[in-house]
Amino acid sequence: MRPTPPHDIPQGIMPPAHPFDADKLREECGIYGVIGLVDAANFVALGLHALQHRGQEAGGIVSYDAETGFNSAHRFGYVRDNFTKAGLMETLPGTLAIGHVRYSTAGTKGHTAIRDVQPFFGEFSMGGAAIAHNGNIVNAEALRRELIDRGSIFQSSSDSECIIHLMARSLQKTIPERMKDALRRVEGAFSVVAMTRTKLIGVRDPLGVRPLVLGRFGGGWVLSSETCALDIIGAEFVREIAPGEMVQISPEKGVESYFPFERTQPRFCIFEHVYFSRPDSILGGRSVYETRHQIGVELAREAPVEADLVCPVPDSGTPAAIGYSFESGIPYGMGIIRNQYMGRTFIEPTEQIRNMGVRLKLNVNRALIEGKRVVLVDDSVVRGTTSRKIKEMILDAGAREVHFRIASPPTAWPCFYGVDTPERDKLLASHMTEDEMRVYLGVDSLRFVSLDGLYRAVGEARGRNAQCPQYCDACFSGDYPVAPSDMIEKGFQTRAAE
Numbered sequence: 001m002r003p004t005p006p007h008d009i010p011q012g013i014m015p016p017a018h019p020f021d022a023d024k025l026r027e028e029c030g031i032y033g034v035i036g037l038v039d040a041a042n043f044v045a046l047g048l049h050a051l052q053h054r055g056q057e058a059g060g061i062v063s064y065d066a067e068t069g070f071n072s073a074h075r076f077g078y079v080r081d082n083f084t085k086a087g088l089m090e091t092l093p094g095t096l097a098i099g100h101v102r103y104s105t106a107g108t109k110g111h112t113a114i115r116d117v118q119p120f121f122g123e124f125s126m127g128g129a130a131i132a133h134n135g136n137i138v139n140a141e142a143l144r145r146e147l148i149d150r151g152s153i154f155q156s157s158s159d160s161e162c163i164i165h166l167m168a169r170s171l172q173k174t175i176p177e178r179m180k181d182a183l184r185r186v187e188g189a190f191s192v193v194a195m196t197r198t199k200l201i202g203v204r205d206p207l208g209v210r211p212l213v214l215g216r217f218g219g220g221w222v223l224s225s226e227t228c229a230l231d232i233i234g235a236e237f238v239r240e241i242a243p244g245e246m247v248q249i250s251p252e253k254g255v256e257s258y259f260p261f262e263r264t265q266p267r268f269c270i271f272e273h274v275y276f277s278r279p280d281s282i283l284g285g286r287s288v289y290e291t292r293h294q295i296g297v298e299l300a301r302e303a304p305v306e307a308d309l310v311c312p313v314p315d316s317g318t319p320a321a322i323g324y325s326f327e328s329g330i331p332y333g334m335g336i337i338r339n340q341y342m343g344r345t346f347i348e349p350t351e352q353i354r355n356m357g358v359r360l361k362l363n364v365n366r367a368l369i370e371g372k373r374v375v376l377v378d379d380s381v382v383r384g385t386t387s388r389k390i391k392e393m394i395l396d397a398g399a400r401e402v403h404f405r406i407a408s409p410p411t412a413w414p415c416f417y418g419v420d421t422p423e424r425d426k427l428l429a430s431h432m433t434e435d436e437m438r439v440y441l442g443v444d445s446l447r448f449v450s451l452d453g454l455y456r457a458v459g460e461a462r463g464r465n466a467q468c469p470q471y472c473d474a475c476f477s478g479d480y481p482v483a484p485s486d487m488i489e490k491g492f493q494t495r496a497a498e
């Protein structure tokens with residue numbers, strides 16, 4: 001068994017992201033799969049391009065073609081810089097392909113090695129299988145120890161590789177049955193897109209923490225992390241894969257649905273609504289843009305302030321800022337302009353440039369800001385370092401007052417389900433009250449939307465406790481729907497244990 005087919009694997013390590021990007025919670029991964037379309041890898045590349053916001057460090061595609069078998073390519077950097085070249089795409093023939101974009105959340109965190117780039121591949125007695133995973137396995141370290149003790153040889157530091165090794169150990173006769181066996185051993189969050197020689201497979205964990213949707217295009221089928229990546233190829237959105245569901249898709253039989261896990265109350269990640277998913281995606285039958293707009297409305301109701309201008313911290317604060325302006329009647333304006341072309345390579349070269357920090361990415365629109373009392377709407381406060389710098393830029397531009405309004409509750413707990421979060425003591429809200437944070441950030445006022453307000457915005461009109469609770473909101477509440485067992489073994493204390 002090997003983690004990838006033996007094609008086209010460049011060596012090396014991707015450097016970590018620049019620190020000014022590190023003050024955000026970082027999603028994680030995007031996954032995509034296509035069956036029944038000629039040159040499926042080209043569609044996968046387009047889909048991954050639309051999912052690039054879910055991971056920019058690296059990407060990979062595996063395809064299958066009856067003549068040449070499984071083929072793969074794994075690359076650092078953006079999809080558009082790699083998977084658009086004819087020379088490379090010609091090495092990925094076939095009507096079946098899956099792909100993955102990555103921001104490392106386990107394994108070599110923030111420091112991707114090419115061996116950690118998915119999809120992973122395994123050769124079994126009944127044929128090969130490739131797998132791409134979005135989420136985090138919270139018992140991966142325990143599983144890894146057990147598998148190594150029993151003779152498995154790991155080739156990457158990724159938690160996702162456990163799934164391939166568990167499949168290899170299964171005694172089931174088919175790959176989908178082996179995958180069911182393997183995933184029953186796995187705890188945590190997983191949305192998976194996988195392929196055999198003849199089938200495209202999609203799976204969501206029983207809690208349904210990470211998204212996965214099904215689309216139809218021509219005679220083919222598509223699986224994607226988000227609906228925005230169906231739109232890019234013109235595919236029709238069919239439905240979400242349900243929590244705990246496995247779909248096996250083949251051109252002959254279409255979509256076959258199974259529920260191999262014990263049923264439980266779903267707990268979809270509420271932060272997907274706040275920040276991770278693209279605003280043009282649909283989650284749970286709801287437009288992400290409309291939800292974010294509604295968060296701004298809730299925020300304006302809960303935390304009004306007298307001011308002259310509502311500005312978003314672009315881009316993720318924009319819909320909530322429009323909602324805040326709509327509800328409060330305070331004019332909306334683009335007081336901060338984002339440079340859309342700031343890439344990783346430009347910011348590498350010198351310490352002096354690195355120290356310019358947030359100014360490289362965001363610039364204040366002085367003409368709009370000067371002399372105004374400004375409401376700044378952002379999606380979250382993590383460490384608070386970027387928020388402080390943005391406040392300074394706004395004051396430097398002549399603002400009279402700065403009022404921060406945050407479109408999520410205080411982030412006080414780390415995520416163990418596929419989102420890169422700092423350790424708990426680095427999260428500002430873990431050790432400061434709202435007022436202490438206001439003083440630390442040096443702003444005139446600071447308010448977060450309440451957890452009930454957030455639930456109302458996502459459509460749960462009765463708030464968080466109506467069905468105790470309907471989403472995963474652990475990074476705000478400390479209420480982890482699956483115990484993070486590897487971390488608890490290392491001494492992490494959940495709120496229940498404190």
Ligand code: SF4
Pocket residue numbers: 209269270271272414415416417418419472473474475476
């Ligand atoms: S802990 Fe937060 S970011 Fe992680 S899955 Fe739960 S809600 Fe989403």
